[in-house]
Amino acid sequence: xxxxxxxxxxxxxxxxxxxxxxxxxxxxxxxxxxxxxxxxxxxxxxxxxxxxxxxxxxxxxxxxxxxxxxxxxxxxxxxxxxxxxxxxxxxxxxxxxxxxxxxxxxxxxxxxxxxxxxxxxxxxxxxxxxxxxxxxxxxxxxxxxxxxxxxxxxxxxxxxxxxxxxxxxxxxxxxxxxxxxxxxxxxxxxxxxxxxxxxxxxxxxxxxxxxxxxxxxxxxxxxxxxxxxxxxxxxxxxxxxxxxxxxxxxxxxxxxxxxxxxxxxxxxxxxxxxxxxxxxxxxxxxxxxxxxxxxxxxxxxxxxxxxxxxxxxxxxxxxxxxxxxxxxxxxxxxxxxxxxxxxxxxxxxxxxxxxxxxxxxxxxxxxxxxxxxxxxxxxxxxxxxxxxxxxxxxxxxxxxxxx
Numbered sequence: 464x465x466x467x468x469x470x471x472x473x474x475x476x477x478x479x480x481x482x483x484x485x486x487x488x489x490x491x492x493x494x495x496x497x498x499x500x501x502x503x504x505x506x507x508x509x510x511x512x513x514x515x516x517x518x519x520x521x522x523x524x525x526x527x528x529x530x531x532x533x534x535x536x537x538x539x540x541x542x543x544x545x546x547x548x549x550x551x552x553x554x555x556x557x558x559x560x561x562x563x564x565x566x567x568x569x570x571x572x573x574x575x576x577x578x579x580x581x582x583x584x585x586x587x588x589x590x591x592x593x594x595x596x597x598x599x600x601x602x603x604x605x606x607x608x609x610x611x612x613x614x615x616x617x618x619x620x621x622x623x624x625x626x627x628x629x630x631x632x633x634x635x636x637x638x639x640x641x642x643x644x645x646x647x648x649x650x651x652x653x654x655x656x657x658x659x660x661x662x663x664x665x666x667x668x669x670x671x672x673x674x675x676x677x678x679x680x681x682x683x684x685x686x687x688x689x690x691x692x693x694x695x696x697x698x699x700x701x702x703x704x705x706x707x708x709x710x711x712x713x714x715x716x717x718x719x720x721x722x723x724x725x726x727x728x729x730x731x732x733x734x735x736x737x738x739x740x741x742x743x744x745x746x747x748x749x750x751x752x753x754x755x756x757x758x759x760x761x762x763x764x765x766x767x768x769x770x771x772x773x774x775x776x777x778x779x780x781x782x783x784x785x786x787x788x789x790x791x792x793x794x795x796x797x798x799x800x801x802x803x804x805x806x807x808x809x810x811x812x813x814x815x816x817x818x819x820x821x822x823x824x825x826x827x828x829x830x831x832x833x834x835x836x837x838x839x840x841x842x843x844x845x846x847x848x849x850x851x852x853x854x855x856x857x858x859x860x861x862x863x864x865x866x
Contacts, residue, residue, distance in 0.1 A: 466521055468569060470576040473515040474532075476501065482517065485524045492559035493734035495529050498707065500557065506703045509535035514554050514585075516576055518569050526563030528573045528600075530556035532586060537809065539816045546816060551587040551809060554580060558593035561600060570600035574607050574799075581612070581801040588806055589799045593622070593778055596793040604797040611807045612800040616817040619795045620778040623788035627773050631764040642786065646760060649753040656752065657721050663761045666716040669709045675716045676702060678725040679742065686744045695730065695742040708732050717765065719745075719758040727754040729762050736772040743783075759783060 473479050479486075479501065486497045493499060504510050514530040533555050536548035554577065563569075577589045594601045596619055605614060628634045635643060653661065666675050680697035688694035695701070708714035713732040718725050727745035731738050745755040766774065776784045778794050798813070800806040 468525065468572045469519045470572050471517050471519065472576065472580070473517060474512050476504075476513065479513055479515060482524065482527075486527065486562065489527075489562040490735075491562040493713070493732050493737070493739045494558055495560045495562055496734070498711070500529055500560075502703060502707045503700075504531055506700045507533075509533045514580075516573050518564070518572055524563070526561065526565065526569045526573075528556055529560035529562070530554055530589075537588070537813070539813055540820070547812065549809065549812075551805070552585070554586045554589040556589065556591045560592075561594075561598075565599065567599040567603070570598070570603045571607070573600060574603040577604075577799060578608060581799065581806065584801065584803065587801050587803065588809060591797045591799075593620070593794045593796060596795055601795065601797055604799055608799050609802065612802055612810065614798040614800075614810075615814050617795045617797050618817075618821075619793045621780065621791050622778040622794050623776040623784040624790045625763075625774040625776065625788050626790060627763070627767055627771055629767070631767045634763060634767060637789070646756065649756055650760070653752050653754065653757050660722045662720045662723075663758065664718050664720065665765055666718065667709065667712070667714045669706060671714075671716065672702065672705050672709055675705060675718070675728075675730065678718050679716070679728045679730060679744075682725050682728055682746050683742075683744050685746050685748070687747075688744060694744055695728075705730075715762075715766075717758060717762045719754055719761070721749070721754075727758045729758055733766070733769065733771060736770070738766050738771050738774045740774060740776050755783065759787065763787075 473482070479497070483497055500513075504513055511532040511534055514532045516528040516530065517524055518526045531554075533553045534550065535553060536550050537553065539547040539549075556577075561573075580586065581589060591600065591604050594604070601617075605617065608614075628637065638646070676697045679695050683689055683695040683697075686694065689696070705714060705716075713734050714730075715733050715738060716728065716730045719727040725746075726749050728742070729740065730742040731740045733739075743755065743759075745758070763774070774787075776788060798810070800810040
């Protein structure tokens, strides 16, 4: 039998179940857990089917790259705002979805198989989401496609992590003196104003899902992230996601209440000793009280008490991630476009808009205006959301509004 790598594409749930034992034998990120992946495939309306690549050598599985075929919009953004959202057939290879062997040989085999699928018009584009910038698969994804199908943007994001200690006292000792003073000052200020009205609840079981959905939504709808269409949202898909995590005892949700009203939450999964942060937000009405920081420290203490080894904050720039993380690496999402009129057209439009966006950001940064523009954009989004909520409340109270 040939010792060369051979790649097989799994396109159905029964095919995936047939390799469950092998899949689970390779360590990996929470998002590449087989049950988590199957739940998302079945829960998300844009997903058409699985698209999982398995590399074999001499008939034995060596590695897998987890993906799914989707029909959804590709969003071309300018800063905080969506400019175009053309719908397309997309092969989405999930974040941190490579399990098993990650060598250059295996990475090349996977990218060549993706190129074959695109030539066969299985999709208009493929997206390898959040791959390490130093990984072989990112290098192959940027080098092997033809010049018209290659990603010329592939902007990077920093992925932040925090290694925890055996107890909260050791965590405090690792912070700088200035950081410790700021944290204690903020906690004292919050206690001085609200005292016994402050309560933090830890929720994790199947019976807690309804409460998490209700209370987190009450906070999330007040945030600027809602205006961007990101963050927590009380959808059917979210309920299925939280329910699965609760059934597996992964779910960890921490909600801060003041006068019995939720004002901040942090929701994630404790998976094989690592807390994967999914959703964190606070009511902007409590901005000056630093409720998010207060809840973060309470959560870290609770995780230390459970013996967690670390926190994975995920990619993206946020001040709190920088403040609490003690390790980081860079990642990027890399696109490969099909050698078709639509595929190449998508690449041209994406590259053109991306270059304009980058140039504008450079000009604003050089003029020291970028942070002000970001704050203005966030304020406008939050105001728009507040106005929408006010109109909805007024409409629902008017006679004949439920036609």
